[in-house]
Amino acid sequence: MSLRVFAVEALADFHTTAAISPGSKHLASAMSEPLPLARARVAVEFGAGTGAITRALLDELSPSARLLVFEVNPRFVTHLKSTFSDPRLVVIHSSVENVDRELCRRGCNRVDAVASSLGLGFIPEPRRHALFRRLVPFLHEKSVLTQYQYIHGLQFENGRLRRLRLQPLLRRYFDSVQLRVIWRNLPPAFVFTCHRRRPQIRPARLDE
Ligand SMILES: C[S@@+](CC[C@H](N)C(=O)[O-])C[C@H]1O[C@@H](n2cnc3c(N)ncnc32)[C@H](O)[C@@H]1O
Numbered sequence: 001m002s003l004r005v006f007a008v009e010a011l012a013d014f015h016t017t018a019a020i021s022p023g024s025k026h027l028a029s030a031m032s033e034p035l036p037l038a039r040a041r042v043a044v045e046f047g048a049g050t051g052a053i054t055r056a057l058l059d060e061l062s063p064s065a066r067l068l069v070f071e072v073n074p075r076f077v078t079h080l081k082s083t084f085s086d087p088r089l090v091v092i093h094s095s096v097e098n099v100d101r102e103l104c105r106r107g108c109n110r111v112d113a114v115a116s117s118l119g120l121g122f123i124p125e126p127r128r129h130a131l132f133r134r135l136v137p138f139l140h141e142k143s144v145l146t147q148y149q150y151i152h153g154l155q156f157e158n159g160r161l162r163r164l165r166l167q168p169l170l171r172r173y174f175d176s177v178q179l180r181v182i183w184r185n186l187p188p189a190f191v192f193t194c195h196r197r198r199p200q201i202r203p204a205r206l207d208e
Contacts, residue, residue, distance in 0.1 A: 002050035005079050009049075016073065018119020022049055023148070026184040027191070028056035031115050031146045034178075034193040037061045040112035044103075045069040046096045047117040051080050057115055058086050068106065070096045097127065100134040100203060109203050111138040114145040121153065121164040132173045140200040145174065148189045151181065170194050 002022055010017040023031070031053050037043060037060035048054045048069040057067055068090045071077050077093040084091075092102050096118065103111070114135065120128055139145075147170065153163045170177045174194035182189050 002052070002079070002083075005075065006050050009073055009075055013073070015122050016119075017049070018122050019049070019117075019150075021186050022052040023117065023189075024052075024182075024185040025056070027148060027182045027189055028053050030180060030182050030191040031117075031148060032056040032060050034146055034191075035060070035113035035115060035144050036142060037065070037113055040065045042108050042111050043067045043113040043115070044099070044111050045115045045117075046099075047071065047119075048080055048091070049073075049076050049117065051083055053115050053117055054080065054084065054089070057113075058084070058089065061088060063088070066090055066108075068092060068103070068108070070094060070099065070102070072096075096131055097134070099131070100137070103138055104203065109138065110140060110200065111135075112140075112143055114139075114143070116145065116147045118147075120147070120149065120166060120169070128169060129172075132169075136173055136196075137201040137203040139196045141197050143196045145194040145196075147192045147194070148182075149192070150187045150189050152187065153190075166190075166192060 006022045010020055045054055048071045054069055061067055065088060067088055070092050072095045077091055080091045094102055149166050167177055170192055175197040176195045178193045180191050182191055
């Protein structure tokens with residue numbers, strides 16, 4: 001069922017879906033394992049799709065924590081809401097570009113773990129940076145972010161296909177970036193694990 005929902009959306013809008021199939025269970029484990037989920041109070045997922053990574057995150061998440069999931073595609077949002085009945089899960093039908101506003105609205109000023117499946121290569125460079133600048137004030141010295149990218153690493157730039165190297169982007173916002181390859185996924189993917197290790201910058205209040 002998830003596969004069919006995913007394939008229909010990938011065909012309808014490949015630019016946003018940025019994938020041909022949901023992440024495998026191997027990719028989901030590689031995305032969730034490095035995150036401090038057992039002691040997290042707030043975890044965030046960027047681009048949940050049909051919930052392949054969401055499920056792995058919920059499996060590891062502490063019972064009293066919240067998982068705030070951002071998904072821009074309304075059909076994926078409906079699918080997530082009908083598939084998961086976990087009270088820790090909050091599905092937010094909004095672009096990740098509103099991350100600061102959506103977190104503040106929910107009284108959240110600290111994020112312990114972030115799992116991102118966004119196709120960053122399909123997001124123009126200034127908007128990629130704007131996204132990380134909005135997220136970073138919520139991260140503290142023990143926050144961890146995982147991000148996956150297919151090993152071909154292709155991106156669209158000015159209507160052309162090029163390779164996007166994610167490491168320089170992530171290094172700008174994180175102090176350590178580790179990489180592993182997950183072959184058992186279609187297509188195989190890199191998983192980047194990023195540690196911030198810097199004290200938190202207080203998030204700006206919305207009325208400031
Ligand atoms: C590569 S898919 C990953 C889906 C799922 N996490 C998985 O691994 O199977 C990327 C997802 O990000 C969502 N997405 C793309 N741009 C987004 C944005 N700006 N805000 C929130 N979600 C976005 C897409 O709709 C899609 O569900």
